[in-house]
Amino acid sequence: MFRFARFALCRQLMVRHVSATAKKSFSGLGKFNHVAIAVPNLEKATALYRDILGAKVSDVQDLPEHGVSTVFVELPNTKIELLHPFGEDSPIAKFLAKNKSGGIHHICVEVNNIREAVATLQTNNIRTLTKEPKIGAHGKPVIFCHPKDCNGVLLELEEA
Numbered sequence: 001m002f003r004f005a006r007f008a009l010c011r012q013l014m015v016r017h018v019s020a021t022a023k024k025s026f027s028g029l030g031k032f033n034h035v036a037i038a039v040p041n042l043e044k045a046t047a048l049y050r051d052i053l054g055a056k057v058s059d060v061q062d063l064p065e066h067g068v069s070t071v072f073v074e075l076p077n078t079k080i081e082l083l084h085p086f087g088e089d090s091p092i093a094k095f096l097a098k099n100k101s102g103g104i105h106h107i108c109v110e111v112n113n114i115r116e117a118v119a120t121l122q123t124n125n126i127r128t129l130t131k132e133p134k135i136g137a138h139g140k141p142v143i144f145c146h147p148k149d150c151n152g153v154l155l156e157l158e159e160a
């Protein structure tokens, strides 16, 4: 009994310590928006999801300001973003060169105030890959966080 009380107290102190070290929190993460897969052949990848797996897919969208072409696979509870390089300096070119058959590239989670989110990231030394958010595939502001500061995962935040 005494041992359990001591354990509970230590746990409470640890939780308090973790909360205190996050310098400023924003309104928090919202819904999961999409997982992105970089693919070497966009038509073939689209055909897999549409024709073989029977999913509803969007048209191809070229996004020159992001250096990618995208197709969204719509699932009942979320989306899969198929990504292929567009133009010369695509941010996904090196990733595809390393992962020849493609691979999971990033996850995207919604936030309700992207400016607040960016300020919180900066205060906590989490690097963003652009200074300012850009307009993403859904016409909403997005920002990417450096994978080396996010446990090896490229994290996209999109304003809800």
Ligand SMILES: C[C@@H](C(=O)O)C(=O)SCCNC(=O)CCNC(=O)[C@H](O)C(C)(C)COP(=O)(O)OP(=O)(O)OC[C@H]1O[C@@H](n2cnc3c(N)ncnc32)[C@H](O)[C@@H]1OP(=O)(O)O
Pocket: 036, 063, 066, 068, 081, 083, 091, 092, 094, 095, 104, 105, 106, 108, 129, 135, 136, 137, 138, 142, 144, 146, 147, 148, 152, 153, 154, 156
């Ligand atoms: C429009 C839209 C939307 O949904 O609205 C989108 O999604 S646009 C989606 C496309 N746009 C973006 O991804 C924009 C943000 N991404 C970037 O700026 C870039 O992809 C970087 C994340 C900086 C990586 O660039 P690049 O591969 O050229 O640089 P690099 O080879 O020096 O990589 C630095 C280190 O990060 C690792 N690294 C690279 N890409 C990674 C990824 N996707 N996930 C996890 N780690 C990754 C590399 O292996 C390397 O680690 P080691 O040193 O250990 O080997």
Ligand SMILES: [Co+2]
Pocket: 034, 036, 081, 106, 108, 156
């Ligand atoms: Co994305």
